[in-house]
Amino acid sequence: xxxxxxxxxxxLLACLSLGVQPALADTTATTAxxxxxxxxxxxxxxxxxxxxxxxxxxxxxxNATTSNKQSSAASTxxxxxxxxxxxxxxxxxxxLTAKPTVVRTKRALTLYSNLSLTxxxxxxxxxxxxxxxxxxxxxxxIPVLKLHNGKYLAAKKSDxxxxxxxxxxxxxxxxxxxxxxxxxxxxxxVKRGYEGIKTYLIMKRLGTYNGYNYYNTAxxxxxxxxxxxxHLKVTGNVDQKTWTKLGLGTKLFKQIDSYTAPLGxxxxxxxxxxxxxxxKQAYKYLGHPYLVGSSSMTRYGTDCSGLVIQSLYAGGISPxxxxxxxxxHPGNEWNSRNLWADKxxxxxxYASRQRGDLVFYYQPGTxxxxxxxxxxxxxxxxxxxxxxxxxxPIVNGQRNIVAGIKRPFL
Numbered sequence: 001x002x003x004x005x006x007x008x009x010x011x012l013l014a015c016l017s018l019g020v021q022p023a024l025a026d027t028t029a030t031t032a033x034x035x036x037x038x039x040x041x042x043x044x045x046x047x048x049x050x051x052x053x054x055x056x057x058x059x060x061x062x063n064a065t066t067s068n069k070q071s072s073a074a075s076t077x078x079x080x081x082x083x084x085x086x087x088x089x090x091x092x093x094x095x096l097t098a099k100p101t102v103v104r105t106k107r108a109l110t111l112y113s114n115l116s117l118t119x120x121x122x123x124x125x126x127x128x129x130x131x132x133x134x135x136x137x138x139x140x141x142i143p144v145l146k147l148h149n150g151k152y153l154a155a156k157k158s159d160x161x162x163x164x165x166x167x168x169x170x171x172x173x174x175x176x177x178x179x180x181x182x183x184x185x186x187x188x189x190v191k192r193g194y195e196g197i198k199t200y201l202i203m204k205r206l207g208t209y210n211g212y213n214y215y216n217t218a219x220x221x222x223x224x225x226x227x228x229x230x231h232l233k234v235t236g237n238v239d240q241k242t243w244t245k246l247g248l249g250t251k252l253f254k255q256i257d258s259y260t261a262p263l264g265x266x267x268x269x270x271x272x273x274x275x276x277x278x279x280k281q282a283y284k285y286l287g288h289p290y291l292v293g294s295s296s297m298t299r300y301g302t303d304c305s306g307l308v309i310q311s312l313y314a315g316g317i318s319p320x321x322x323x324x325x326x327x328x329h330p331g332n333e334w335n336s337r338n339l340w341a342d343k344x345x346x347x348x349x350y351a352s353r354q355r356g357d358l359v360f361y362y363q364p365g366t367x368x369x370x371x372x373x374x375x376x377x378x379x380x381x382x383x384x385x386x387x388x389x390x391x392x393p394i395v396n397g398q399r400n401i402v403a404g405i406k407r408p409f410l
Contacts, residue, residue: 095143096155099135101177102163102268103145104128109159111151115144121151129163129268131177148178165267166274168410173344175274175316175409177267180260183318184325187254190238192220195293196328197256197300202238205246213291257325259296261314274315274409275356281314282307282374282382282389290386293333295324304372305335307384308358311374317408319345336360336372345406353405359394362401371399 105128113121115138124130131148135155138144143155153160167175190198194215203209206222220236227234230245238246243253264277281298288301295306302310309324319342322335332338339345340360348357355377363370373383379394395402 090141092143094156094158096135096145096157096160096162097143099145100132100160100162101165103130103132103153103160104163104268105130106159106161109153111147111153113151115146115152116140117142117144117152117154124153129266131267163268166265166270171344172346172410173317173319173408175267176263176318177316179263180313180316180318182258182260182325183320183323184257184329186257186325187240188257188325188329190215190243192217192236193330194328195291195333197291197294197296198238198243198253198328200291200294200300201248202243202246205248213293256296260324261310263316264314265316271409278311278315278356278408279374279376279382282311285310285384285389286382286391288389290384290388293328295327301389302384304384305339307382307389308339308372308374309335312408315409319408334370337369339372340369340403340406342406345408346410348405348407350402350405354407356407356409358406358408360403360406361399362403364401367403369403375405 105124105126107126109124111121111124113119115136117138130145130153132145133148134146136144136146145153145155147153165175165177190196190202192215195213197213199215199219200209200213202215202223203213203219206219206226208216208219208222223238223242224234224236226232226246227236227242232242232245240250240253244250261281264280265273284298285302285307288299290303291301291306292303293306294300294302295309296302305322306324306327309319309322309327312319313324319339322332322338322342326332327335339358345358353359353375355375357375359373359375359381360369361371361373362368371383371385373381373385373392373394375381375394376391380391381394382391383389385392385398
């Protein structure tokens with residue numbers, strides 16, 4: 001009995017020191033659990049039975065945890081809203097509203113590789129010129145110029161000067177600011193009556209070339225024999241398959257057609273630069289043979305109008321419907337006549353002739369155009385005349401009746 005009293009007294013003192021009310025021996029564990037839960041969740045519950053106390057404590061703890069999470073989420077959301085950067089306001093009055101053709105930088109500027117202007121590419125020096133492809137707004141609402149070189153630049157007025165590009169009056173052939181594209185069918189089949197470089201190479205390969213690259217009947221029969229002996233469809237015409245079988249190069253079949261001289265002058269350069277680009281291209285053919293209906297790569301020859309066509313391309317003029325591709329087709333044997341009749345080439349007097357003009361000639365004894373050359377100044381021309389492309393006086397014993405002068409660059 002004394003021992004039990006001592007144990008009870010010790011328990012009572014322990015309870016008092018922890019600030020817990022004494023309980024009966026069979027509810028001590030439950031009361032301790034309830035006390036711990038109450039302390040953690042700051043929730044008061046009345047202990048009745050073991051099962052009731054446990055359930056109440058668990059529910060309170062769960063509710064408290066959920067409440068804490070919701071409160072934490074709300075707090076985080078509120079903080080995120082406060083931390084979100086304000087959208088930058090763009091004053092569109094500071095930016096270009098219409099796409100310019102050419103711009104010049106007023107100071108050194110950063111060029112970017114993306115529309116959003118986040119990836120720096122390079123630095124444009126002060127007074128750099130650029131050809132513009134488009135004007136668009138990025139996701140931030142900033143007007144941005146896409147340049148022809150694929151770079152991007154903010155279209156800010158204070159950074160740029162709009163430059164008026166060189167151009168002919170509207171009634172004449174317009175100046176292209178990028179390389180002239182081929183006009184006609186690239187990869188055409190060569191048939192009887194065709195001229196040009198493809199015909200020249202076919203005839204050389206089959207041994208029918210006699211100084212005149214005209215797809216004649218002898219060549220047609222030679223092609224048929226070749227096709228029959230190589231198990232090709234016998235047509236007498238040279239398509240891609242026959243061309244390749246002839247060993248003339250698979251890619252060359254289309255490369256000859258698709259060649260146009262690269263642009264030799266920029267949009268922001270003036271008339272003189274475009275004229276010099278034309279003449280420079282003509283000189284690239286110097287010494288190559290005269291070949292009828294030919295107007296292609298500089299490693300081959302041309303005829304008179306074929307030389308003029310590629311030279312005009314280099315200056316930015318495409319004299320459609322006359323073209324390098326069509327020049328080899330039947331019906332285009334005299335493109336010098338078509339160029340003379342072209343109203344989009346301005347006619348000027350012989351006395352006012354200038355470097356870069358086109359000089360047309362009459363066939364002796366007729367009023368028929370049969371030749372065209374490029375005037376170099378000082379009464380000299382560059383021309384394709386049998387047997388080769390050369391520089392000659394404007395009038396000589398071979399062709400001395402000038403029909404007139406036309407000016408492609410105004």
